Amino acid sequence: MPRLEVLSEVQRRMLEFFPCMESDESPWSPLGKPLAESIVAIVTTAGLHLRDDKPFNRDHPGGESTYRILPSDADTADIVQSHFSIGFDRTAIYRDINITYPIDRMRDLAEQRVIGSLAPNNYSFMGALRDCTVVAEQTGPEVAQRLRDEGVDLVFLTPT
């Protein structure tokens, strides 16, 4: 994001007072093998999903804390976005989905042997949540278990 000082007063204040789950320290799991041998998955909070999957829906309690599976072999033409926020510029993702979901770039890196390989699945959540409790305690750990079951070593996280 551009530095806060270049934003409008409204946007700046919204971001300054946005509720965050604050912490004093970080968990730490170092990569146990070379990057070139690691299995990598993308997890994005861009609100993406397959065209025939259900869009994110705020009608249901917790609906914004759900996630969608994006198989690595899915055609990017079959991925759409139902993010709730209009505070970001969609022209970028209309032009190129890699701007927020760099699936083609990760394919490049796997071909170049910079990373070992892409995981079978990537995952998408809704971003800009004011309450992350369900994600932190339920759907996030669920996806963590899925990633582990799928042999993932490294998770590359992107916002929108």
Added chain:
Amino acid sequence: MSVLARVFETAGLTTVAVALVREHAERVKPPRALWVPFYFGYALGKPDDPKFQHEVISAALDLVKATAGPVLADYPDDAGPVGMPQASDVATAATNGEAKPLDAAGEITALRGYYERWQEQRGRTAVGITGIPQRRFRGIIRFLEAYAASDDADMDERPDDVSIPQFARYCADDLKAFCYEARMAQRPDDDETEIHSWFWGETAVGALIDSITQRLTATDDPKLQATAYGLSR
């Protein structure tokens, strides 16, 4: 996103996050984050620029070499726009005094050729959240025109588990994607600011969406007001 990084790392996975809001990353403390000075929507800096995107990804992946954290590094190069105009930043077609009648359905028909050119050129489209084919978007227009007038509007295509306001939002997102993609095919050299200004300032579809916002904002219902906030502001 920073919360997810912490959840995954706690589960034994190594994580690297691209962060758009440095101040939030400082507070939440994901284990490894690369702050990028790009506008919202531009996490990897530049669309259609694989080289630039690879440079950002490479800088992020470098963070796995750190031996202790949290690590919050700054990406040095700026890119892309620094903001974008919203509906309230431009005089809309409904209010700018133009004499021409607003015909959103006719506008969709007029833009169709450009939209289809975009789809052909790009091989993908962001249209598709409603599941309604773009050839039937005149039906969406009729629904939104009715919804702009009152709550007594609906579409047969609306799934049972999607409320009318939520469905109206999906319809608006599909129409926006359709119009934006058509415009980008029609005028490929226009920058983002010009495209947003065109949509909100000159199109009947933009004026229609903004008229729904005005109606919902004026209600006393917080849910409808939240819907309005996601349509235009």
